[in-house]
Amino acid sequence: MNRVLDHKWDLDKKEVIALQKTLAGGVIREDSFERLKYIVGVDVAYRNRDDIVSAAAVVLDVDTLDIIETKTINDIAKFPYIPGLFSLRELPPIINALEQLTITPDLLVCDGNGIAHPRRFGIACHLGILFDIPAIGCAKTRLTGEHSQVGPIRGDFVPLIDRDEVIGSVLRTQNEIDPVYVSPGHRVSLETTRKLILKLSPRYRLPETTRLSDRYARRALAEI
DNA sequence: GCGACAG
DNA sequence: ATCTTGTCGC
Ligand SMILES: [Mg+2]
Numbered sequence: 536m537n538r539v540l541d542h543k544w545d546l547d548k549k550e551v552i553a554l555q556k557t558l559a560g561g562v563i564r565e566d567s568f569e570r571l572k573y574i575v576g577v578d579v580a581y582r583n584r585d586d587i588v589s590a591a592a593v594v595l596d597v598d599t600l601d602i603i604e605t606k607t608i609n610d611i612a613k614f615p616y617i618p619g620l621f622s623l624r625e626l627p628p629i630i631n632a633l634e635q636l637t638i639t640p641d642l643l644v645c646d647g648n649g650i651a652h653p654r655r656f657g658i659a660c661h662l663g664i665l666f667d668i669p670a671i672g673c674a675k676t677r678l679t680g681e682h683s684q685v686g687p688i689r690g691d692f693v694p695l696i697d698r699d700e701v702i703g704s705v706l707r708t709q710n711e712i713d714p715v716y717v718s719p720g721h722r723v724s725l726e727t728t729r730k731l732i733l734k735l736s737p738r739y740r741l742p743e744t745t746r747l748s749d750r751y752a753r754r755a756l757a758e759i
Numbered sequence: 760g761c762g763a764c765a766g
Numbered sequence: 767a768t769c770t771t772g773t774c775g776c
Contacts, residue, residue, distance in 0.1 A: 583768055619765085622765095625766070645765095646765085646766070657765070674765045676764090676766090679763085679765090
């Protein structure tokens with residue numbers, strides 16, 4: 536698969552924020568896709584000792600959740616982790632892994648937020664925009680936004696709100712288990728984002744895409 | 760200035 | 767996210 540857009544990555548904090556504000560204008564928050572058959576989960580594993588990182592892209596069939604294709608790559612971290620600028624650290628290796636895939640996936644699932652971000656441009660938006668492919672984000676903890684308490688049953692959810700705007704959902708994927716924070720990344724609506732994450736999380740708190748990509752990335756890092 | 764803060 | 771020893775359980 537190939538990018539339809541690219542930009543400089545060697546930027547300082549100030550430049551990244553400016554870039555996010557510019558690219559955020561291109562994010563599409565409504566459903567805009569033909570089909571959602573092949574779903575790809577992406578994640579990165581880190582080794583602090585030498586800053587070597589491994590990224591994995593795992594393609595699943597959305598209906599059976601069977602693994603269709605997987606690719607892993609090794610790289611070096613070139614940007615620190617800064618809340619709000621997460622995509623600059625994690626996206627380079629992820630893009631590298633995605634470009635190794637022979638299949639062009641219909642949906643990108645990120646381990647982090649989409650528009651549930653201070654500038655409405657989390658990692659799922661950034662990745663979705665670069666490939667112009669539908670994307671959604673599923674974070675384990677909150678970055679920004681407020682919400683009321685969510686019900687205890689799988690499927691229960693409450694809106695995540697920031698500055699009078701709904702930016703995502705706090706979704707219970709398993710009964711009695713901590714909820715996740717889901718938000719649109721690109722070309723997917725709030726409702727479809729919830730429906731997809733729920734479908735991808737039939738047995739565990741996190742979607743299979745996130746669980747598998749995390750596992751493959753760590754396995755690759757352990758081998759070098 | 761203080762507190763918050765995806766992975 | 768990673769670091770980090772032993773320890774509990776199947
Ligand atoms: Mg991760």
